[in-house]
Amino acid sequence: MFTQVELLPADPILGLIEAFNQDTNPSKIDLGVGVYRDELGNTPILKSVREAEALLLTRETTKKYIGSHGDPLFSQQMLPLVFGENSNVLAEKRATLTQAPGGTGALRLAADFIKRNSPEKTVWISNPTWPNHFAIFDAVGIQHKTYAYVDSDTNRLDFPALLADLKQIPQGDVVLLHACCHNPTGFDLSKEQWQEVLAVLKEGKLLPLIDFAYQGFGEGLDEDAAAVRLLAEELPEVMITSSCSKNFGLYRERIGAFIAVAKDTTDMEKVRSQMASVARANYSNPPAHGSAIVATILASQELNTLWRSEVDEMRNRINTLRQQFVVALTPYGLAEKFACVAEQRGMFSYSGLKPNEVAQLQKDFGIYMVSTGRMNIAGYNEQNLPYLCEAIASVCG
C-alpha cells in the first residue's frame, strides 16, 4: 500500500521555517510562524504557567482519565472567562463546554458534530481564513463555501461585500466567524458591524460557529469576547471554539474547548451528549496537563491577576509594534500605505505586500513571511524594525 501512496508537498509554513533555518543572513527575520515572541525573539513559558505547574507537581495525585468532556474545573473556570461573570447564558444553564486538544481539536469536534447531525449544512468561511479551517471540514466531508472579507485592491476590510454575501447564505447554514484578531488579515469588525452581522444571522436563521483563538490579544480579555457574548445572548444557538494556545502560551499542551449555547437546558444536554460521543470516537479523553494549568491559574486570585497582566503585556507589545511599524515607515512616505497595520489587531497583519515583493524580501533581505503578505507582528522587534522597514521601502519603491 505504502508504495502507491502519493508524496504530499510540505505545508507552506513548514517550508518557510526550513528555508529560514537554512538562511545564513545574520539579519534574517521570521515573520511567518504564528507564535508570540518577546523582544528577544523567544516564546517563553508564562510566569503564571510556571507557578501553576509547580503547584500541580505537588498537588496531582493521579494520571487516570479525565473523561470525554475533560476536567470539570476547567469548564467551570473557562465558561465565565468566555461569557463574563454575570452572563445570562450561564445563569440560564444554556451553555455546555467540552475540553478539546487545542482550538484545532475543538473545531474538529464542531465539524464532526455538524456532520453527524446535519450533514446537509454548508459551512461558510471568510475569504481569506486560517487554511486549516478548510482542511478540518474537508476531513469530515462537510461542504464549505466562502464569503467576502477583504478588498484586495485597497487591502481593507470589505464590510459591504461581507454583509451582502452573508445575506445570500441559505437558511440554517453554518457561518464560521472569527471572534477577534482575524487570522490572517488582522481586520476585526466594529461593535456596530457585529450588530449588523447579528441581524443577518437572525434573519437568515444562520448558525454561527465562532472561532475564538485569540482572546486577550486584540483589545482585552473582555473586549475581545464582546461579539461572542452578543451572539450568545441574542441567538438561540451558537457554537464557539476557544483556544488557550496563545493567551496562556500553551501551544504544545493542546488545550482548547468546544462550547455550545442552546435555546434551553434540554437542548444543551442533547448537544452535550453528542459531544461526549464525538470526543470518544476521536481520542476518547483529552490530555489533562493544559486544562489543569488553566484551571489552576483561573481559580487562584493571585495567579489569575498575574496571568491577566501577562496577557496585557503580550497584547500591548503587539499593539505597540504595530504603531512603531507605521512610524518607522513614515520617512519613506509609506505611512499611509501601511496605516492598516496599526489598525489591525492580533498576531497577524495582511500587510498588503504583493507575492513578488514578499519573494524579494526573502531573497534579498532574509525576511520571511507567507506569500499572501501575512506578517506575524510579534516576529520583529525594536532592534530589527529599522532594517525591516528599509527592506520594505526598497521592495515597494
Ligand code: PMP
Ligand atoms: N483558529 C485560528 C484562527 C487560529 O489561528 C489557530 C491557531 N493558529 C487555531 C484556530 C488553532 O489553535 P490551536 O493551536 O489551539 O489548535
